[in-house]
Amino acid sequence: MFTSNPFADLSASIPTVYMQGYIVVMILLVMGGTILDMIHKKSAQYFFENAKKAQKSAKRSVDSGEKVAIATSVLVKEVLTSGEFSNPRRRLSHLLTMWGTIIFIVTTAIMIFSPAANISSMVPTLWHIGALMLAVGGYWFWFAIRVDVSAEGLPWFRFERADLFILSLLATATFALIWSFTGGGVNILFVLFILSSTVLFGGVYWSKFAHMFFKPAAAFQKRVIMADGGRENLPPDYDLTDPEVQRKFPDVPMYMGKNPPNMGLCIKAERAKHY
Numbered sequence: 001m002f003t004s005n006p007f008a009d010l011s012a013s014i015p016t017v018y019m020q021g022y023i024v025v026m027i028l029l030v031m032g033g034t035i036l037d038m039i040h041k042k043s044a045q046y047f048f049e050n051a052k053k054a055q056k057s058a059k060r061s062v063d064s065g066e067k068v069a070i071a072t073s074v075l076v077k078e079v080l081t082s083g084e085f086s087n088p089r090r091r092l093s094h095l096l097t098m099w100g101t102i103i104f105i106v107t108t109a110i111m112i113f114s115p116a117a118n119i120s121s122m123v124p125t126l127w128h129i130g131a132l133m134l135a136v137g138g139y140w141f142w143f144a145i146r147v148d149v150s151a152e153g154l155p156w157f158r159f160e161r162a163d164l165f166i167l168s169l170l171a172t173a174t175f176a177l178i179w180s181f182t183g184g185g186v187n188i189l190f191v192l193f194i195l196s197s198t199v200l201f202g203g204v205y206w207s208k209f210a211h212m213f214f215k216p217a218a219a220f221q222k223r224v225i226m227a228d229g230g231r232e233n234l235p236p237d238y239d240l241t242d243p244e245v246q247r248k249f250p251d252v253p254m255y256m257g258k259n260p261p262n263m264g265l266c267i268k269a270e271r272a273k274h275y
């Protein structure tokens with residue numbers, strides 16, 4: 001069941017070139033949707049204007065070697081391991097959803113673009129595992145982790161346009177799995193699978209799909225701002241025992257005594273449990 005390629009028999013009813021054409025159209029839809037999204041929200045314009053503004057408060061310049069190191073660290077921490085999530089459940093759910101989606105999409109493309117005879121049974125196995133990972137991470141997110149449900153107390157069945165991304169992801173994985181486990185072929189399950197994946201890739205303009213391209217750029221920029229000392233004009237993390245800091249803020253002992261304790265970051269005072 002896990003090792004059978006559900007697209008192999010399909011070529012008897014649907015010419016392979018049509019399936020390949022569908023994938024190319026989906027790639028073009030994602031590109032078009034992302035570009036339209038950037039134009040509509042002016043996100044690229046905001047990003048570059050904000051970067052230019054932030055540069056004005058820079059205390060030092062960040063050279064290209066340091067930028068490469070920052071980009072590598074963003075790739076390893078924020079992109080590959082979802083390190084932006086402080087809440088371990090949200091992080092694990094995102095890891096399952098993200099890696100499941102990537103494995104599912106890549107193996108779909110391999111099965112459709114390579115001749116069936118050349119495909120090892122590993123590829124369809126990974127296709128099923130990817131869809132399952134996406135379903136587990138996604139349903140966990142939908143029923144228990146989503147802010148609307150976990151923090152706002154709204155029922156799991158309430159949805160709005162912002163949920164288009166997660167719902168179309170879940171529908172694609174669910175119908176793909178049921179379609180494959182019931183023997184594949186051209187039937188209503190196949191139609192639902194294709195319909196949901198078309199909504200997923202065709203709905204980029206209206207959904208959160210493009211965050212996967214924007215978030216890495218934003219994470220990189222955030223780190224550069226910290227490295228160049230600009231800190232978005234936020235005050236530095238003062239060490240209150242430093243005589244220099246005590247001279248700068250002579251009234252601190254009035255509020256906190258002669259040996260002020262290090263209170264740490266306020267945001268860390270409570271365990272991250274919402275976002």
Ligand code: HEM
Binds near residue numbers: 084163
């Ligand atoms: C195949 C790739 C990816 C998939 C399928 C995916 C999936 C998701 C899903 C389903 C959500 C929840 C959206 C919602 O609130 O409805 C989400 C949120 C998020 N993702 Fe991803 N993601 C991917 C790639 C990435 C990458 C590359 C990054 C960062 C570098 C990233 C960072 C985030 C962050 C920070 C959030 C929280 C967003 C917020 O609450 O504003 N994701 N992602």
